[in-house]
Amino acid sequence: MSNPLRAAIVGSTGYGGVELIRLLQHHPQVEITSVISSSSAGTPITEGFPHLHSIMTDNLDAVDIPLIQSKADVVFLATPSGVSVKLAPQFLDAGLKVIDLSGDYRLKSGEAYKTWYKHDPAEERYLQQAVYGLAEIYGTQVKGQPFISNPGCYPTATLLALWPAVERGWIDPASIIIDAKSGVSGAGRGQSLTVHYSEINENFRAYKVNKHQHIPEIEQVLSDAAGKPVNVTFTTHLVPMTRGIMTTIYGVQSEARTDQDWVRAYEEYYAGKKFVRIRPAGQWPATKEVTGSNYCDIGFAADARTGRITIISVIDNVVKGAAGQAIQNLNLMMGWDEALGLHMAPVYP
Numbered sequence: 001m002s003n004p005l006r007a008a009i010v011g012s013t014g015y016g017g018v019e020l021i022r023l024l025q026h027h028p029q030v031e032i033t034s035v036i037s038s039s040s041a042g043t044p045i046t047e048g049f050p051h052l053h054s055i056m057t058d059n060l061d062a063v064d065i066p067l068i069q070s071k072a073d074v075v076f077l078a079t080p081s082g083v084s085v086k087l088a089p090q091f092l093d094a095g096l097k098v099i100d101l102s103g104d105y106r107l108k109s110g111e112a113y114k115t116w117y118k119h120d121p122a123e124e125r126y127l128q129q130a131v132y133g134l135a136e137i138y139g140t141q142v143k144g145q146p147f148i149s150n151p152g153c154y155p156t157a158t159l160l161a162l163w164p165a166v167e168r169g170w171i172d173p174a175s176i177i178i179d180a181k182s183g184v185s186g187a188g189r190g191q192s193l194t195v196h197y198s199e200i201n202e203n204f205r206a207y208k209v210n211k212h213q214h215i216p217e218i219e220q221v222l223s224d225a226a227g228k229p230v231n232v233t234f235t236t237h238l239v240p241m242t243r244g245i246m247t248t249i250y251g252v253q254s255e256a257r258t259d260q261d262w263v264r265a266y267e268e269y270y271a272g273k274k275f276v277r278i279r280p281a282g283q284w285p286a287t288k289e290v291t292g293s294n295y296c297d298i299g300f301a302a303d304a305r306t307g308r309i310t311i312i313s314v315i316d317n318v319v320k321g322a323a324g325q326a327i328q329n330l331n332l333m334m335g336w337d338e339a340l341g342l343h344m345a346p347v348y349p
């Protein structure tokens, strides 16, 4: 094997970062050379994450650009929104490749970013440089690029389910309603009342209704698919489980089609894409069927009575929705097989 690519992870004490550590253990071309924390530098990562004993025992590095420049070729930013705005340009200017897991570079409009994320946007030239890495759709644009913006978790599940239908004109884009549910790890490791055990256990709540920051990301991509502006209704819910996202999507069909028509069209569209699995007619995916894996599973129910189509998709938010897709993007960036290091089967039960 040639020298491995040296990877640094900023935010390695968060759920996205620690999942990158887990997954990169199985990557044949990558070695993690720096795990970084802005609040716990100098302490061993095993102090906060005992499950890493004998797997990753390094001390956490500080967010020190020259140090990381000397230790790594690529840096994953698994940092909260607003942080990557400042960090990504510094790493890019230092000559590192950057894969950003936050929402800071997904929207091409800085104004829209400010409206939805409530932070000042990144500088225009960096916003324009970032390639949006929805791997199955824009993968060919990722190869050779130094700066990838990894999609949001909900947008990944939603857009893989909707892109073929919108691009082919099989669904009226104005009719789209996305009902999305996430496990609590989607909110990150930080504490808050909404993810407090006694608030979420045996509970089910909607949140950020019509205000979710993933709405403009979904609309940006669907507008690209449709070739005209698209607005969607998108409602998120918190489910008392750790991992997993399910989107249940409703739309009006442009003409009557059967479940089998939908299955065939999607199988054709995603032929050769290892991480999208289309369910046979009459079968719909459940979150547990993708847990721990990089798969997005999609099922259909066409309703001849109402003329609507229901599309259901599931992902593991921490894998396909974050760390897994980030590694898939690294593979595409480097011109490697997109599945390197990502061959794991779902954990079941």
Ligand SMILES: NC(=O)C1=CN([C@@H]2O[C@H](COP(=O)(O)OP(=O)(O)OC[C@H]3O[C@@H](n4cnc5c(N)ncnc54)[C@H](OP(=O)(O)O)[C@@H]3O)[C@@H](O)[C@H]2O)C=CC1
Pocket (backbone or CB within 6 Å): 010, 011, 012, 013, 014, 015, 016, 017, 036, 037, 038, 039, 040, 063, 077, 078, 079, 080, 081, 083, 101, 102, 103, 151, 152, 153, 185, 186, 187, 188, 189, 190, 317, 318, 321, 322
């Ligand atoms: N969880 C999920 O399912 C998904 C998350 N994402 C996105 O990925 C990113 C990471 O998410 P997640 O891992 O869940 O979040 P967490 O809250 O679990 O972790 C974020 C980490 O960022 C670090 N951090 C905070 N402030 C700074 C700073 N100023 N400089 C450097 N590091 C900082 C913190 O570690 P420390 O204090 O040690 O520095 C923290 O551990 C977020 O932008 C999130 O929106 C995207 C898709 C899915």
Ligand SMILES: CC(=O)N[C@@H](CCC(=O)OP(=O)(O)O)C(=O)O
Pocket (backbone or CB within 6 Å): 081, 101, 102, 103, 104, 151, 152, 153, 182, 183, 184, 185, 186, 187, 188, 213, 214, 236, 238
């Ligand atoms: C369950 C839960 O709270 N999920 C988070 C997902 C946010 C996320 O991943 O943030 P980005 O905007 O960086 O993608 C949310 O709905 O805000």
